[in-house]
Amino acid sequence: MAHLLAIPKLGLTMTDCTLVAWTKQDGDRVEQGEILYSIETDKITSDVEADASGYLRRFAEVDTMHEVAAVIGTLFATRDEALVGERDVPAGQPAAAVGEPSPAAAPSRAAGLPSMYKPGRARVSPLARRIAAEAGVDPTVLTGTGAYGAVLRRDVDAEIARRAAAPKPAMAPSAIASPSPAAALTAVGDRTRPLAGIRRAIAQKMMQSLQTTAQMTGFGRVDMAEAVRLREACLKSEAELGVRVSYTDIVLKACADVLAAMPDINSSIVGDEIVTWGDVNVGLAVALDDGLIVPVIRNADRKSIADIARERIDLAGRARAGKLSRDDLDGGTFSLSNFGSYGGDFETPILNAPQSALLGIGAIADEPVVRDGQIVIRPMMMISLTFDHRLIDGAVAGRFRTRLRGALENPYAMMARMR
């Protein structure tokens, strides 16, 4: 009795994943409950336990993409069965011939997987292959939406449309004396890797955000003298508070405080409706080695600065360790991005759809400013507020910036409101 190993569905929205690691080799004994492989979905790597015991034969290579329920390996009753090479299966004979899969355990799609669909080989329909060749697209790196993850015409068409919409590469193929665009762009030392996992998720989210919303970014300058004072006070009480408060925590708190008073900003367009969110959940952009992730601090308007600091440290730590759960990422109604940490002043950050606004903050730096007719030196911070102009008018966004500036220039009022 052989047991098919199928990609589990780990979340409501999960449709596919990248296989990132196997913990066992072909022919190894696997016990039920042991961690057998790891997969990467949107932005999270998850370990998957074996759901049965047996001897492993792997069908899928690491760094390949798979749909939910795709079969990536089989557990056999004996080591010999597991080591029977694929080539030993007579051509055209169903995979079942080397061990009947358990119908109860096998997902319906996978159960009917004919042996012609060799695992690990990109499945591309003949039509899709032809159209891809004509368009100079490599169909094997596309995500197939057909049965068994097959790349169909629609997938190639979508890729062609995406390329047509994307900006042209700096070096136009026509500038090179080569007739084939694909060949022209291939040089020694070029390296390709699948657009997969977190990078693919970011790519899709960014494009979708820009294509489906009307984004505008407004800038402002905030005198951070009082915020600096507040932070210094917090640092003095670090032992008592039990946490090291950062400027990010103070700004995040200020954003939450203003959002609670301005529900028009704390809203989203969902389909044909405008939803005003009851909670103020602020996402915080955390840079990773490869990409960026935005864990959410829930009900930030009702939390103290110290609470927010504690939560931020926990989320950022887990984000960098790849240990965030889906719940940590869902439900944000606004986002905060601190590009000051890498030296930025102004940027035009891209909305984290379906959120309608996002604040980018620059570095705090001493600058000469005019106060009461005198040039004085103040710790200034630039803020960049990107908002969805479909929903939020410029004047409303301006009011938000003004109130936020007020909250940061006089943080005591918001602290006074704390329960």
Add this chain to the structure above:
Amino acid sequence: MATKTYCWAIVDAMREEMERDETVFLIGEDVGAPEGAFGASRGLQKTFGPSRVRDTPISEEIIVGLGVGAAMTGRRPIVEIMFIDFLGLCLDQIANQAAKTHYIYDGMFKMPLVIRTSSAVEMGIGPHHSQSWEAIVGHIPGLKVVMPSTPRDAKGLLKSAIRDNNPVVFIEHIALHRLKEEIEDEELLIPIGKADVKRQGRDVTVVASGLMVARALAAAKTLAKDGIEVEVVDPRTISPIDYDTIVDSVRKTNRALVVTSSHKQFGFGSEVAAEVQERAFFDLDQPVKRLSPPFTPAPFGKQFDDYLNPNTDAIVAAVHELVA
């Protein structure tokens, strides 16, 4: 224009051709005085007399053998074999004599023979009367095989078959005999070897013949409600089959389903699927799909009909899989 049943269209075709050409005659079991086991020779013996519309004993080999000899000597016989299942009794005459005469005599002898026979799949009449053997005759070079799905096609193709100098196996379906359609009063000749697009569509090509055509059209109607436009191609002639029309359609839709009332194994659907992929592989976005009855003799009893031929629901489901 007059509305005719499939059965009357066949009677009309024979009557017109017998009036037109006195070498045309009809023989078979019960075709004369009883006017056909299914009424498909009504009035013919009264009009043309017992020498041109002749009853025979139950002896299929003699019926076809007589037709072969008559055709070689200048007549245009129509022989009726009541059920296609009985071709086994006369297959030597059909496959080894009628089909080979042109070739063996290098055209010195013509073989203007029509073998009219009926399939009765899904009539609940058991394993010996329920087969669809178009693939068996379609496998033999030298034979033409025609399988009309509508009254108009039946009339036009039967008249062409009678005028053809090659042996033609003309396969009716008893369940289609009552089907009605308007047929023009003028001379109607439909060329053998020409498929008919029964419905235009852009998403999936469904190739269906005989009894399956109406089901493919019903499925297409259902699928249209989901925005799936099915093109239904009726080959009408099994051999020689009009691959050009089928392949043109597949080039447009990129997906193909073949629905047959004969078995999948070594069958007509397999033949179409194979040819489509040879000619149009790089136009296919999905593997070609086949729908056929299970590989089993047909049981007695109408209650089993649902399990024999692909029904409309099965066609709808198969098309959904192709566009998924």
